[in-house]
Amino acid sequence: MTRKHFVFWTLAPATVVLASLALVSIAGAVWFSLMNRTLRSPDYEFVGAYNYLRLLRDSRFFNALQISAIWEIVTVTGTLALAIVLAVLVHETVKSPLRRNLICFAFLAPVLLPRVAAAFIWRFLYSPSLGLLNYLAGLLGLGPIEFLADPSIALLSVAVVDIWQWGLFFTVILVKLLETLPKDPIEAAMLDNASLWQIHAYVTLPMLKAPLISLVLVKAVESLRSFDLIFVMTGGGPGKATETLDLYAYQSGINLGGRVSYASAMSILLLIVTTIAFTIIWRAGKKWAG
Amino acid sequence: MGRLISKNLARTVLVLVVLVAQMPILWTLLGAFKSLRDIVTPVPKLFFTPTLENFATILHNPTIRDGLLHSVIVVSIAVALGAILGIPAAHTLARHARRWGPDMQFFVLSLRFMPPVAIAIPFIVIYLDLGIYDTLFGLILVYLVTTVSTTIWLAVPAFERVPREIEEAAAMEGCSDAEIFWRFSLPIAAPSLFGALVFTFVLVWNELLLALTLAAQNATLPVVAASITSLGKEVPWGVINAATVVLVLPPLVFIGLLMGVINSMVRGGGPK
Numbered sequence: 001m002t003r004k005h006f007v008f009w010t011l012a013p014a015t016v017v018l019a020s021l022a023l024v025s026i027a028g029a030v031w032f033s034l035m036n037r038t039l040r041s042p043d044y045e046f047v048g049a050y051n052y053l054r055l056l057r058d059s060r061f062f063n064a065l066q067i068s069a070i071w072e073i074v075t076v077t078g079t080l081a082l083a084i085v086l087a088v089l090v091h092e093t094v095k096s097p098l099r100r101n102l103i104c105f106a107f108l109a110p111v112l113l114p115r116v117a118a119a120f121i122w123r124f125l126y127s128p129s130l131g132l133l134n135y136l137a138g139l140l141g142l143g144p145i146e147f148l149a150d151p152s153i154a155l156l157s158v159a160v161v162d163i164w165q166w167g168l169f170f171t172v173i174l175v176k177l178l179e180t181l182p183k184d185p186i187e188a189a190m191l192d193n194a195s196l197w198q199i200h201a202y203v204t205l206p207m208l209k210a211p212l213i214s215l216v217l218v219k220a221v222e223s224l225r226s227f228d229l230i231f232v233m234t235g236g237g238p239g240k241a242t243e244t245l246d247l248y249a250y251q252s253g254i255n256l257g258g259r260v261s262y263a264s265a266m267s268i269l270l271l272i273v274t275t276i277a278f279t280i281i282w283r284a285g286k287k288w289a290g
Numbered sequence: 291m292g293r294l295i296s297k298n299l300a301r302t303v304l305v306l307v308v309l310v311a312q313m314p315i316l317w318t319l320l321g322a323f324k325s326l327r328d329i330v331t332p333v334p335k336l337f338f339t340p341t342l343e344n345f346a347t348i349l350h351n352p353t354i355r356d357g358l359l360h361s362v363i364v365v366s367i368a369v370a371l372g373a374i375l376g377i378p379a380a381h382t383l384a385r386h387a388r389r390w391g392p393d394m395q396f397f398v399l400s401l402r403f404m405p406p407v408a409i410a411i412p413f414i415v416i417y418l419d420l421g422i423y424d425t426l427f428g429l430i431l432v433y434l435v436t437t438v439s440t441t442i443w444l445a446v447p448a449f450e451r452v453p454r455e456i457e458e459a460a461a462m463e464g465c466s467d468a469e470i471f472w473r474f475s476l477p478i479a480a481p482s483l484f485g486a487l488v489f490t491f492v493l494v495w496n497e498l499l500l501a502l503t504l505a506a507q508n509a510t511l512p513v514v515a516a517s518i519t520s521l522g523k524e525v526p527w528g529v530i531n532a533a534t535v536v537l538v539l540p541p542l543v544f545i546g547l548l549m550g551v552i553n554s555m556v557r558g559g560g561p562k
Binding site for chain 1: 304329418432
């Protein structure tokens with residue numbers, strides 16, 4: 001077997017599987033979005049751009065777009081902020097490697113939980129009648145807080161769970177990254193009498209610029225997969241307060257009479273928006289890092 | 291003196307943070323062993339007579355048992371196929387693909403950008419037309435997107451870290467490319483590859499959306515768990531807690547491995 005054969009036979013099967021599945025789903029979505037197909041009836045016909053034009057007049061779609069954007073911003077900034085603060089705290093206060101590893105293990109547990117499990121855990125904690133959080137709030141004299149039923153805080157309450165899982169995970173990565181940094185610039189800054197937080201803000205974190213940008217990208221991509229958490233915790237409610245795009249696409253494609261064509265048009269728009277957004281962020285990130 | 295106080299303050303804060311971070315998991319663990327009577331109390335109970343009845347309910351419930359079985363079948367086949375297809379491809383990408391290797395890697399990574407609904411919706415219709423809607427086979431097929439791409443993404447750096455000298459020495463001895471891969475690179479990279487497979491396992495084990503849309507009857511464990519709340523009128527919190535614990539256990543077993551993956555990634559110059 002020559003080199004050429006070896007390269008072909010190792011790469012071809014994986015490439016064919018990935019490319020055909022990706023192509024089938026995208027081509028399928030484009031094709032169905034031009035029809036008026038539903039799961040209820042077997043008949044369908046070509047309707048052109050009708051579904052897309054209707055989307056542009058659908059206020060529920062724009063509401064979902066807005067919720068998705070808020071979700072992205074809140075979870076990405078929340079995760080990174082928590083991770084940076086906690087990583088510096090761990091880096092500065094825990095010096096023994098054993099204790100540091102124990103803390104890292106504890107912080108890794110939440111991200112390994114299935115999202116469905118995490119969602120249940122927190123729904124239980126948030127419960128207005130028997131949740132631990134409302135009991136603690138009661139001790140402080142705050143009335144029962146409807147974490148998941150109050151439209152003004154429901155999205156934030158769900159975002160807390162996402163930040164709990166990913167922020168602690170990123171903390172561990174940042175703690176490990178801080179350990180790899182060279183000591184000289186930090187010692188130089190200490191000689192200049194810089195405070196600890198100054199050292200981190202002006203010396204160590206800028207040194208970690210490139211990995212931090214990657215973490216932002218990874219989290220931004222991962223935040224798009226909010227479906228499981230929101231589906232189990234609020235189902236998009238109360239009202240439409242936590243209905244992100246994937247939830248609305250699911251609702252209209254499966255639950256509301258299975259309007260698959262309409263949902264396909266929505267997922268195509270979602271695909272285009274995310275592709276454009278990520279290309280811009282990717283380029284900006286590269287420029288900023290480079 | 292001021293430094294000492296702030297140092298102790300920082301320690302206390304850290305201990306509190308660790309406790310708060312673990313509290314949700316520990317509270318669920320406790321809840322799994324409580325009878326409903328001990329859960330529905332105005333003041334949360336820390337001490338109670340533990341019971342195994344929640345776990346008994348779960349293991350005797352045919353839906354949950356089937357869900358567990360389906361999860362095990364779907365996830366193990368999808369991960370195994372992902373390894374068989376992805377690991378040789380990753381080795382070739384790391385070693386023999388100079389010109390279009392980066393493009394191929396970007397394509398693999400870009401599959402992670404695809405919103406899951408964009409896969410789910412068209413596949414419902416296609417599967418209905420093909421007659422494989424609501425089958426484990428169909429679910430395994432879409433999971434291959436995740437397992438193959440994630441395996442390649444994580445295995446390429448693992449093979450890049452295999453010392454080139456070993457492979458070159460083997461080539462001098464007259465080993466073919468396939469022999470070098472099988473007898474030298476694969477065993478050396480094996481520990482990191484195992485970590486990569488575990489990561490893939492956790493991703494698919496936790497997946498809800500595709501399982502919910504493509505296999506509603508042949509549901510996997512997350513789908514079953516997500517539907518427990520609607521069993522009967524009274525919310526069976528004890529059973530939910532126990533189901534959560536069962537769902538959580540397999541991924542948690544691998545926590546040490548995840549730590550190893552992070553360590554090797556950080557040493558390799560940060561996540562890419």
